[in-house]
Amino acid sequence: MSGLSDQGDRRMSGLLAVDGLPYRLLAGWVALLRASVVWLLLCLPVVTAPAATVVLVRTVTTIADGTSTPTLAESWREARACFASALRLAVVTVAGSVVTTSALFGPSPGGSWGAVLPVVVVPVSVTWLIAVQWSFPLLAVRGNGARDALRCSYLRAIRRPDLAALCAVGTAALLVVGVLLPTTVWVPYWLSVPALWAWLATVTSGRATPRPDATVNEFSQRRETT
Numbered sequence: 001m002s003g004l005s006d007q008g009d010r011r012m013s014g015l016l017a018v019d020g021l022p023y024r025l026l027a028g029w030v031a032l033l034r035a036s037v038v039w040l041l042l043c044l045p046v047v048t049a050p051a052a053t054v055v056l057v058r059t060v061t062t063i064a065d066g067t068s069t070p071t072l073a074e075s076w077r078e079a080r081a082c083f084a085s086a087l088r089l090a091v092v093t094v095a096g097s098v099v100t101t102s103a104l105f106g107p108s109p110g111g112s113w114g115a116v117l118p119v120v121v122v123p124v125s126v127t128w129l130i131a132v133q134w135s136f137p138l139l140a141v142r143g144n145g146a147r148d149a150l151r152c153s154y155l156r157a158i159r160r161p162d163l164a165a166l167c168a169v170g171t172a173a174l175l176v177v178g179v180l181l182p183t184t185v186w187v188p189y190w191l192s193v194p195a196l197w198a199w200l201a202t203v204t205s206g207r208a209t210p211r212p213d214a215t216v217n218e219f220s221q222r223r224e225t226t
Contacts, residue, residue, distance in 0.1 A: 031069065032195035035059040038072055039194050042079050050086035050136070051079040053198075057140035060198040082139070089139055089146035093132050100125035130164045131157035133171065134205040137198070141206075156208035167204040171197055 035056055042052035055070075055078045062069050070078065103121045131154045138156075139149035157164040174193050181189055 028063070029192065031063045032060065032199070033188065033192045035063065035069065035198070036191050036193070036195040038075050040191075041072070042075060047087070048079055048083065050090035051083045053136050054082045054086045054140045055079050056194060057137045057198045057202055060195055061141065061202055064199065064202070082143075085139065085145050086136075089135055089149055092146060092150065093135055096128055097132065100128045127154070127157065130161070130168055133167055134164070134201060134208075137201045137205050141202070153205070156205055160208035163204045163208045167201055170200045170204075174200075 038059065039052050039056040042055060043049040055075045058078065059069050059075065103125050132150070134153040134156060135146075135149045138152045139146065142148060142152065174196055178186070178190055178193060
């Protein structure tokens with residue numbers, strides 16, 4: 001009996017230790033929460049929201065990689081550096097999403113066009129809406145501009161539509177869970193949602209490449225050389 005008691009005590013001590021699972025989960029959630037708060041601060045001038053999203057993805061990537069996260073000052077400098085490319089990407093993604101959404105849910109032209117257009121419009125629109133969700137994570141980890149981010153996002157979505165669909169479903173689930181949760185936990189949950197989405201999009205887009213860890217490694221190597 002004493003042996004079983006000692007084994008149980010050791011397991012409990014391991015759980016409550018600084019490197020135990022509960023502590024690691026709490027530390028990870030706090031890090032994601034902090035990243036989301038920094039994102040909100042960087043979004044205060046609304047025009048900087050695209051750049052703030054790029055910084056958010058990079059911060060979440062460093063959290064997943066186990067490296068030190070940037071300070072607020074460093075995050076602001078990063079946002080300024082990627083402001084132009086992130087804004088261009090935001091303009092293209094918003095315009096494209098508006099066009100595809102209008103094509104999907106807009107009125108039918110009728111006649112022969114009404115029968116032909118859905119065959120063309122629906123696959124293109126759905127592919128765009130699914131692929132574009134990876135554009136900001138790829139801009140963040142690749143750093144090669146808006147055009148490259150859109151191209152790679154599309155190619156990865158075509159290569160792994162299952163992961164693209166998983167990211168879309170996961171994003172919807174984050175929103176649904178937030179609505180269903182008790183109002184007492186709304187604030188901490190919704191504050192962490194941006195970072196949770198960034199983690200989801202980064203992981204799924206990274207796994208859509210031949211190397212599952214390409215997303216984290218690519219950004220980590222780029223940080224080491226700068």
